[in-house]
Amino acid sequence: DTAVSQTPKYLVTQMGNDKSIKCEQNLGHDTMYWYKQDSKKFLKIMFSYNNKELIINETVPNRFSPKSPDKAHLNLHINSLELGDSAVYFCASSPYRPTGGNTIYFGEGSWLTVV
Amino acid sequence: KNEVEQSPQNLTAQEGEFITINCSYSVGISALHWLQQHPGGGIVSLFMLSSGKKKHGRLIATINIQEKHSSLHITASHPRDSAVYICAGFMDSNYQLIWGAGTKLIIKP
Numbered sequence: 001d002t003a004v005s006q007t008p009k010y011l012v013t014q015m016g017n018d019k020s021i022k023c024e025q026n027l028g029h030d031t032m033y034w035y036k037q038d039s040k041k042f043l044k045i046m047f048s049y050n051n052k053e054l055i056i057n058e059t060v061p062n063r064f065s066p067k068s069p070d071k072a073h074l075n076l077h078i079n080s081l082e083l084g085d086s087a088v089y090f091c092a093s094s095p096y097r098p099t100g101g102n103t104i105y106f107g108e109g110s111w112l113t114v115v
Numbered sequence: 116k117n118e119v120e121q122s123p124q125n126l127t128a129q130e131g132e133f134i135t136i137n138c139s140y141s142v143g144i145s146a147l148h149w150l151q152q153h154p155g156g157g158i159v160s161l162f163m164l165s166s167g168k169k170k171h172g173r174l175i176a177t178i179n180i181q182e183k184h185s186s187l188h189i190t191a192s193h194p195r196d197s198a199v200y201i202c203a204g205f206m207d208s209n210y211q212l213i214w215g216a217g218t219k220l221i222i223k224p
Contacts, residue, residue: 035212043203043211043212043214044211045211045212090158103148103160103163104148104160104163104205104212105160106150106157106158106159106160107157107158108157108158109157109158
């Protein structure tokens with residue numbers, strides 16, 4: 001069974017569109033994350049939720065909005081997509097609050113291409 | 116500056132060889148993750164270390180906190196171990212994962 005699953009894996013869309021990426025974890029973890037992988041392959045934190053509560057909200061455009069209907073799901077909605085939004089987005093989860101570097105489990109990534 | 120330096124960038128070895136990948140990191144990093152990324156991009160977390168040594172199957176990870184250095188070892192390497200191995204430093208201050216450049220490992224039969 002996939003521990004952290006995100007859909008879609010590939011998404012090609014036009015500028016200006018609104019799209020969502022979904023993430024689900026079946027590990028019973030309390031904390032979920034969205035990371036963006038940049039051109040240098042660094043994973044930059046975007047958001048983190050703990051038990052449906054937003055605890056990290058890095059400086060990302062307001063066009064990005066996370067939604068956590070329950071602690072097993074953290075979806076990422078992007079409005080008015082821009083070319084610069086093209087990247088790989090990784091969902092992840094970990095057992096506890098993000099302190100001490102608890103083991104993080106990653107999804108397989110969602111490749112977003114904006115044309 | 117928060118950095119994670121990893122070496123070597125590329126490593127080709129014969130099946131059965133003992134593999135070592137090294138990682139050095141800067142101040143501010145509280146834990147070190149070793150991750151594996153296969154072609155197609157999926158990321159698997161292998162280990163998280165903040166001290167000592169961990170072992171899982173043929174994989175062993177060690178960390179020296181004083182020297183800010185970590186190593187990933189693979190014993191009895193196999194072609195299915197071929198992948199990119201990445202060390203990433205986790206920063207408690209802002210929850211960023213600072214990635215090393217990755218080591219592309221190829222194990223030949």
